[in-house]
Amino acid sequence: MSTAQNVEPVAEAPRMYGLLAEFHDVQTLLNAAVALRKAGYKKWDCYTPFPVHGMDKAMGLRPSILPWIALAGAMAGVFGILALAPLCNAFLYPMIFSGKPYWGLPGHIPMAFALGILGGTVFVVHGMFVLARLPQFYHPLFSTERFRRVTDDGMFIAIEATDPSYSPSATTQLLKKLGAAAVEEVRD
Amino acid sequence: MSNKIIQLGPKDQFYLDELGAPIISGGLIAGIVSLLVAAALGAAMHDGWRQFLFSYLTAWLLFFVISASSLFFVLGHHLFRASWSVVVRRLAEAMSCNFIPLLVLTIPLLLGFHKIFIWTHYNYVHSDLNLINKTSYLNVPFFMIRSVIYFAFLIGLSLYFRNMSVAQDQDGSVSRMLRLQKHAAWGFLAVFWIMNFAGADYVMSLQPKWLSYMAPGFFFSGVGMAVYAVLPLVAMWLQRRGKLANSITVEHYHDLGKWLYGWAMFWAYLGFAQYMLIWYANVPKETTFFLFRTVGPWMYITIALLFGHFIVPFFGLMSRHVKRHKGLLAFWCLWLLFFAYVDLFWQVQPLVWVNTHAGLAAVANNHDPYKLLGAVEKIVWNPLQPMSLALDALCLVGIGGLWLAHTFYLLRRSALMPIRDPKLAEGLVLENM
Numbered sequence: 001m002s003t004a005q006n007v008e009p010v011a012e013a014p015r016m017y018g019l020l021a022e023f024h025d026v027q028t029l030l031n032a033a034v035a036l037r038k039a040g041y042k043k044w045d046c047y048t049p050f051p052v053h054g055m056d057k058a059m060g061l062r063p064s065i066l067p068w069i070a071l072a073g074a075m076a077g078v079f080g081i082l083a084l085a086p087l088c089n090a091f092l093y094p095m096i097f098s099g100k101p102y103w104g105l106p107g108h109i110p111m112a113f114a115l116g117i118l119g120g121t122v123f124v125v126h127g128m129f130v131l132a133r134l135p136q137f138y139h140p141l142f143s144t145e146r147f148r149r150v151t152d153d154g155m156f157i158a159i160e161a162t163d164p165s166y167s168p169s170a171t172t173q174l175l176k177k178l179g180a181a182a183v184e185e186v187r188d
Numbered sequence: 189m190s191n192k193i194i195q196l197g198p199k200d201q202f203y204l205d206e207l208g209a210p211i212i213s214g215g216l217i218a219g220i221v222s223l224l225v226a227a228a229l230g231a232a233m234h235d236g237w238r239q240f241l242f243s244y245l246t247a248w249l250l251f252f253v254i255s256a257s258s259l260f261f262v263l264g265h266h267l268f269r270a271s272w273s274v275v276v277r278r279l280a281e282a283m284s285c286n287f288i289p290l291l292v293l294t295i296p297l298l299l300g301f302h303k304i305f306i307w308t309h310y311n312y313v314h315s316d317l318n319l320i321n322k323t324s325y326l327n328v329p330f331f332m333i334r335s336v337i338y339f340a341f342l343i344g345l346s347l348y349f350r351n352m353s354v355a356q357d358q359d360g361s362v363s364r365m366l367r368l369q370k371h372a373a374w375g376f377l378a379v380f381w382i383m384n385f386a387g388a389d390y391v392m393s394l395q396p397k398w399l400s401y402m403a404p405g406f407f408f409s410g411v412g413m414a415v416y417a418v419l420p421l422v423a424m425w426l427q428r429r430g431k432l433a434n435s436i437t438v439e440h441y442h443d444l445g446k447w448l449y450g451w452a453m454f455w456a457y458l459g460f461a462q463y464m465l466i467w468y469a470n471v472p473k474e475t476t477f478f479l480f481r482t483v484g485p486w487m488y489i490t491i492a493l494l495f496g497h498f499i500v501p502f503f504g505l506m507s508r509h510v511k512r513h514k515g516l517l518a519f520w521c522l523w524l525l526f527f528a529y530v531d532l533f534w535q536v537q538p539l540v541w542v543n544t545h546a547g548l549a550a551v552a553n554n555h556d557p558y559k560l561l562g563a564v565e566k567i568v569w570n571p572l573q574p575m576s577l578a579l580d581a582l583c584l585v586g587i588g589g590l591w592l593a594h595t596f597y598l599l600r601r602s603a604l605m606p607i608r609d610p611k612l613a614e615g616l617v618l619e620n621m
Contacts, residue, residue, distance in 0.1 A: 053619040067507075098468070106467045109460060 014187035017140035018044075018160040019171055020147060021180035026052055029155050032178035033058040036157065039174065043160040047141075047150045066127050073123025077115035085111060140188040158186070194616045197434050202607055207429055208600040212593045219589030226582035229575070239576050240583075241300040242540045247583035248297065249390060250411060250532055251591045252290050253383070257412035258419075259284035259346050260379050266349070266365075266372035272443050274615035275435050278605050279422050281350040282598040283415065287343045289594050293587060301328075306543035307396040318473070319396060326393060334389060338382045345375050350598070353606050360608035383408040394539045398477050402462035407535060409458055410497070413451035414528040417521035420444045424518055432604055438512050439618045445511030445520070449501070452524055455531070456498035480538040484565035485572055489534055497527040508620075533580070537571040 023029040026048075033046055037060045046055060055061075089095065090102035100107060129135070141147045141158055150156055157180070159171055168185070175183045230240025258280040265273045265280075273280075302308050307326050313319045319326075349368060356364045387404030400406075423436050423444075466474045481490050501524060510516045541547045542564075550563035570576060606612060 051621060053621070071506075099470070100468075106460075106464045109464065 016161045017143075017186040017188045018158055018163070018166070019168075019175065020141065020144060020184050020186050021157045021159075021175040021178075022146060022182045023155045023157065023179065024181050026155065028179040029157070030054060030058045032157060032175070032180070035174075035178050036159070040165050041159060041163055042165070043163040045158055047147075047154075047156040047158065049151055049153060049155070064131065066124060066131060069127035070120045070124040073127075074116045074120035076123075077117075077119025078112045080119075081111045081115040082108060140186055143188065144184060144186055146182070146184065195434055196616075201431055201433060201435075202603045202605055204426075204431065204596070204600045204604060207431065208596045211596040212600070215589040215591075215593030215596065217589075219586050219591075219593060222582045222589060223586035226579055226586055229579055229582065233575060233579075236303065237300055238303060238544070239540060239571065239579055241296065241304050242537060242571065243576065243579040243583040244296055244587075245304060245390075246529075246532055246536045246580060247587045248290065248293060249536070250414070250529055250584070251286065251587050252386075252390075253408065253411040253532075254414050254418060255284055255286040255290065255346070255591075256342060256379060256383055256386075257408075257415040259342065259349070260376070260383070260412065261415060261419075262349050263345070263372045263376040263379060266368045267376045269369060269611075271611040271614040272440060272618045274609050274612050275432070275440055275605055276419055276423055276444070277609075278353065278603065279419055279426075279599070280415070281346075281353055282595050283418065284346040285350050285598055286591055286594055287339060287346060289590060291339055291343070293590070305331075305393060305396075307393060312543075312548075313396075316397065322396065326396060331389060334385060338386055341378050341382055345371075345379065349375075353609075354602045356609060357603050357607050360610075362610050365610055383412070391535055394536065395477065395542075397473050399474055400462055400466070400477065402458050402465070406455065406458040406462055407532075409451060410455040410531040411528050413448065413455060414525055416444055416448035416451055417525040417528070420448075420517055421521050421525075424514060426604065435605055435616060437616075437618070438514070439620050441514065441517055442508065442511045442620050443618070445505065445517050448521065448524060449505045449511070452497060452501050452505070456502075459498075479564060480542060480568055481534060483561055483568060486534075486538055486568055489530065493527065493530060493534055496523070497531060529584070537580075538568045540571045540576075541567040 021032075023032065029046060029048070030052065033055065036044060037058070046052075046059060048055075085108040086103045089097075089104075094102050096102070097104075097107070141156075147154070147156065157175070159166060159175075161168075165171075172183050226240060226243070230237055230243075233239055261273070261280045262277060262284055264270070265277055297304065306312055307319065307322075308328055313323060348371070352364050352368055355361075384404040387407035391407050392398065392400070392403045420441055423432070423441070426432055427436060463478070466478060480486065501520060504510065505520045510520070542551070547567045550567060551560065609615075
């Protein structure tokens with residue numbers, strides 16, 4: 001009997017994802033976010049069960065480009081239909097409707113309005129999904145028991161190990177100094 | 189959830205005190221002098237006061253609707269239990285309590301009633317079956333009864349809401365707020381319907397043969413927008429002089445800017461809906477509305493309105509960065525305030541000469557459309573002559589000065605903010621996401 005058959009496939013060692021720090025109140029979280037931004041961390045994020053006012057500024061997030069995506073979608077809808085409707089009505093299949101000119105702009109405005117709204121909403125919803133990288137079926141943070149409370153009362157900061165400023169001991173020290181109630185390592 | 193800490197500053201920040209005195213006396217003097225000069229100019233025009241009456245009506249309507257719209261804002265605040273608007277509510281309350289001076293200012297309009305409203309002429313009404321059928325609604329006694337009802341409700345509601353709010357400054361009673369919220373429910377609907385009927389009575393009936401279900405709403409949305417331009421401007425003026433310095437923040441300006449934008453767009457929506465239905469049906473008694481507003485010089489004003497009231501602000505005021513920038517917001521407030529007046533001017537003034545004997549004869553005897561257009565163009569030029577525009581400006585300064593003086597008189601008599609409103613703390617720390 002060959003012993004080789006008994007060898008179990010060696011489980012790949014869990015990859016280090018980073019550090020997860022739990023906070024108990026919003027103000028400490030905001031101060032920690034400011035401190036982390038000033039310390040030069042780049043790959044980190046805050047997780048809270050509710051929107052926190054002032055978090056964008058604390059984390060130094062730039063305004064989302066989502067409004068521009070919505071505007072592009074709305075304009076595409078408006079000008080698309082303002083091109084398509086006359087093309088059909090006035091050139092490809094010229095037809096007289098209730099004595100109006102072939103190219104009757106007022107008659108096309110309701111369509112432009114509707115398509116503008118449709119284009120804007122479709123782009124804003126899909127753009128939101130793309131920008132937020134959704135749908136996402138798995139995230140390394142789901143592997144810790146502690147993180148489950150993020151949908152209830154847990155407030156967290158997670159720093160990824162791939163961050164250039166990351167070091168297991170120094171970052172842990174920093175997070176503790178910033179008022180983290182608990183810091184744990186997250187493995188993928 | 190907000191973590192802001194607001195330092196409100198010293199107590200005198202919340203009282204207008206001596207700062208209001210020059211506005212009150214200046215507004216009074218400017219108002220009375222302008223109205224007297226306007227009356228002299230109107231008499232000197234030898235047109236039977238016609239242009240003066242219409243200029244006066246336009247200016248009066250502007251401030252009537254601004255007052256009604258600020259009452260609408262106060263009622264909406266209570267109805268929706270808003271907290272963000274607490275900091276500017278007292279300013280809106282003071283602006284809404286102008287109906288008694290406005291009622292006094294209707295005296296010239298009542299004296300010229302027969303000249304302004306063509307449907308008061310027996311011969312004119314009895315020349316047209318449609319108008320005969322309308323007489324059950326459109327007759328002088330019923331018009332006056334309706335006006336009395338409008339003013340009774342507007343005066344009663346505005347005084348009740350302001351007095352309760354001022355009384356709350358003393359006792360901080362929550363029950364007052366609850367009572368106001370209860371009455372806001374019917375009051376909001378009442379003011380909405382009053383403004384719809386007032387629009388039909390005061391503006392639409394200038395052209396009594398015309399039909400449009402959209403017209404009263406169009407009138408209220410376009411001119412009512414002005415209050416969301418006036419509120420930020422008054423707030424900025426106060427803040428530059430150290431009043432309410434820390435209470436009204438960029439977040440409140442942002443929200444007021446949203447309202448301004450929303451009302452401007454709602455005007456465009458109703459205006460286009462009205463235009464498209466009239467264009468589509470192409471019925472003569474409806475299209476005359478646009479006939480008088482698209483011949484000759486009025487075509488340029490119509491296009492200026494389309495761009496100035498809709499397309500340019502649509503892109504200019506869209507961004508949140510514009511609404512959050514005080515200087516840019518002030519620019520757009522002035523811009524839209526100007527176009528609110530142009531909109532009202534466009535609704536009222538083409539009709540100054542249309543319903544005179546000369547005007548009616550010119551329209552009636554021309555069956556050739558090109559001659560008709562020529563005849564109409566001659567009539568609608570008159571309100572755009574320099575003298576007529578000077579009268580418009582004088583009436584605007586006149587009624588506006590008196591309106592401003594009375595508003596600041598009321599502002600001076602109480603705190604500039606509901607200082608003991610239960611929702612004030614929530615309103616102060618407002619943050620837009």
